[in-house]
Amino acid sequence: MTIRLLLADDQALVRGALASLLDLEADMEVVAEVGRGDEVVDAALRHTPDVALLDVEMPGLDGIAATAALRRAAPGVKVMIVTTFGRPGYLRRALEAGASGFVVKDTPARQLAEMVRRIHAGLRVVDPDLAADSLAGGESPLTPRETEVLRAARRGGSVADIAKEVVLSEGTVRNHLSSAIGKTLARNRADAVRIAEESGWL
Known part of the structure; x- marks a missing residue:
């Protein structure tokens, strides 16, 4: 066959x-x-x-x-x-x-x-x-919202750009970014995106 x-x-x-x-x-x-x-x-x-x-x-x-x-x-x-x-x-x-x-x-x-x-x-x-x-x-430590925000962040826009894309307030986006940076043990937003991408979490 x-x-x-x-x-x-x-x-x-x-x-x-x-x-x-x-x-x-x-x-x-x-x-x-x-x-x-x-x-x-x-x-x-x-x-x-x-x-x-x-x-x-x-x-x-x-x-x-x-x-x-x-x-x-x-x-x-x-x-x-x-x-x-x-x-x-x-x-x-x-x-x-x-x-x-x-x-x-x-x-x-x-x-x-x-x-x-x-x-x-x-x-x-x-x-x-x-x-x-x-x-x-192990599994991704990121919540679905944190994952969504990091995906939007990898395009390099401002917090306002990300907020508009994911339909959240700028303050909420900052909170999600801060949480994602902490969970990935990253130095900053770009580093968190890199770590999450290399881990296959995005």
Whole structure:
């Protein structure tokens, strides 16, 4: 039986290379490729893949949000996150969103193909080093509001800009930023954004 694949990655070169490698496998066929996270569900409904391989950082919708949307719209499609960003926080969030696998892009092609087969068979596949890091790192200490404020802060705007974007008062935004800085043990707002991003909490 041929395993039908959907690939989502905003880097056309990476997506094309991945498609070429997986198409070499006798039991696999890439049936759809997209470059944006908000195109994943439509492509899946149109092409009925068995497994979707999604990058994390994409325009429109990130891979983790796209995973959750795809699992709602087409629960029969298994999801594997294939990313450059091997961050423990991303792994935890991806699995919570319904992904069946999480691997980094430097995984050898033969090994990646075998992982796809295992996910298709109903198993869960996770990079072992990332799994260990995720268990050691724990969950995000940030509240949903603090996370939202830090996401807005990474665009570099003023407190007034952030307040307008997240529809909160400037005082409340300052309180959330202060709390996030404390919880991440950061020196300032920019440092808190950096730490939260590197931990995969944003």
